[in-house]
Amino acid sequence: MRLADLTQRAGEWLRGVGPMHDVVISSRIRLARNLAGVPFLSRCGTDQQREIEQRLREKILQAGIAREMFYVDVGAAGELDRQLLVERHLISRQHADADHPRGVAITADETAAIMVNEEDHLRMQILRSGLQLAEAMREIQHMDDLLEKHLDFAYHGQFGYLTACPTNVGTGMRVSVMLHLPALKMTGEIEKVFRAARDMRLAVRGLYGEGTEATGDFFQVSNQSTLGKTEEQIVEEFLSQMIPEFIEYERRARRALLDRQHRAIDDKVGRAHALLRAVKLISSEETMYLLSLLRMGVNLERITSVDLRAINELFLLTQPAHLQKMYKREMTAEQRAEARADLIRARLGGD
């Protein structure tokens, strides 16, 4: 398993076949952990950071987390490779851009990834398609248990796990769910959802672009604080109250649009489909926007000739680093716009 193999396929989480996939793109759980008796990363010199990185790398690969797991020395990786990992949601933008010794361990199916020396010594995540928080929870706890057999984590009897940033102290857990809410955006009800989320002390942000101006109609909902609740309580709240409510809002908005404005829906969706099959040049941003509409069209069964998986793969493969990896050369923005258009037309059976 090498990094280059990643561009040939989409990770499990993007297959788009998980539960509630008409609205829920993916579920993610992340745990922050730090080594006991070792300073937080920002307090270490480069030598100590390197030492931590090498030790953690070794322990992670010994822990038996998955049948196949590979490790990327992010500090030594080229810019394109780092960008590729960001685009696949395997490392954070900060982790890609930092300049100290650091890395990431990834399972072959990409559901699990462990960043070494990000803000904390360890940041592990499980990422799954659709609404699979319970499964993700089981897996990340299992991964945490396996690592604790080899490593001693900083833990405080009263506060819980200690983390570099106070907002992560406690469980050190962040739960996030990526939602596709095109109908709520179209009807303008998305603001209501944002207010409801804030009332539940959830953070909402657009996957591409910020806040309500997000392109692509994708929104990530996550918990704000990790202190004072158990891991199980946090996940339970997501599963029993918050997410079902958002799903129901969006489904209701889609039905209402179809009932009252099916022409407008067919127009928007049909235009997106036609454009994607005709473009000769297209930006990342417009791609996200059009694919998002097409995805809604397929989920609403207004378009039956396109496979959901093809759309989900295009979301991933049309990103800058993926394109350049696929074409095996560095490209300017304009060259990418060409290559992206060619790829989309080819996948969607365009001219």
Next chain:
Amino acid sequence: MRLADLTQRAGEWLRGVGPMHDVVISSRIRLARNLAGVPFLSRCGTDQQREIEQRLREKILQAGIAREMFYVDVGAAGELDRQLLVERHLISRQHADADHPRGVAITADETAAIMVNEEDHLRMQILRSGLQLAEAMREIQHMDDLLEKHLDFAYHGQFGYLTACPTNVGTGMRVSVMLHLPALKMTGEIEKVFRAARDMRLAVRGLYGEGTEATGDFFQVSNQSTLGKTEEQIVEEFLSQMIPEFIEYERRARRALLDRQHRAIDDKVGRAHALLRAVKLISSEETMYLLSLLRMGVNLERITSVDLRAINELFLLTQPAHLQKMYKREMTAEQRAEARADLIRARLGGD
């Protein structure tokens, strides 16, 4: 011949087969004339206006101008019929909206039209497709001669023909040419054309929308004053200097775009074509914009499956009054957006 028949077909000038039709949509010459010994229209009461209208109507229909000529009492016509005449460039917006006795005589092929009681007692025009100013000139002079056999026009030995507005005094002639300049607009050179036109004392305005913000990339170039030159001199200047220069500018810009940015052209043109075949709702304004791009694509032979005539007809038939006439009922803007989309898809072989 009745007004209703007009909606079944496009006038000669829109067939798009005239000389230089890749750049020149149509040529128009208009003459303003007033009756000698009768006050200008603004100085007449309603009774006198009605008397003038009836007299002119009778004389025009007796003059033997064309084998078939019909007259529309614009004051008695419904709003939709008046709007239809405006959309076909047979009467002015002012003539449609006025509320005194008035009318228009039209030949069956719509190349000739004579407005009665517009700003002047008579406003006659010849409208032909492509660059046909010399032909239009011959025809309008012939029409003028025929009318002068039956009518005595106000003429001043020194100034020439007298008109209600001083800018028309002299020949009373206005020459205008409708140009399609999408490449110059795309390269930003259109401003240079506007400056050159002003230097030649020509007026330039967008056919749809105003000035450089015109949608559809159509621009009408016309002479500003009619005093101090003969009719022949005005037309000769258009034919020998001004228009050939504009045509050459536009053709050069198209070649340059194709040489250096053929991807960008194919992208724009292909998107327009794909959208037009996919829309389920579309406004007049967007229709003009997309048809304009498609027209350029056909003229540049980047699109070979569409007939220029189909495009030219759609420009006409997708306008509000034409749509309502065709569907034989009044429609709201949204109903028109539906009907317009259906018509376009049907004509361009869409889904």
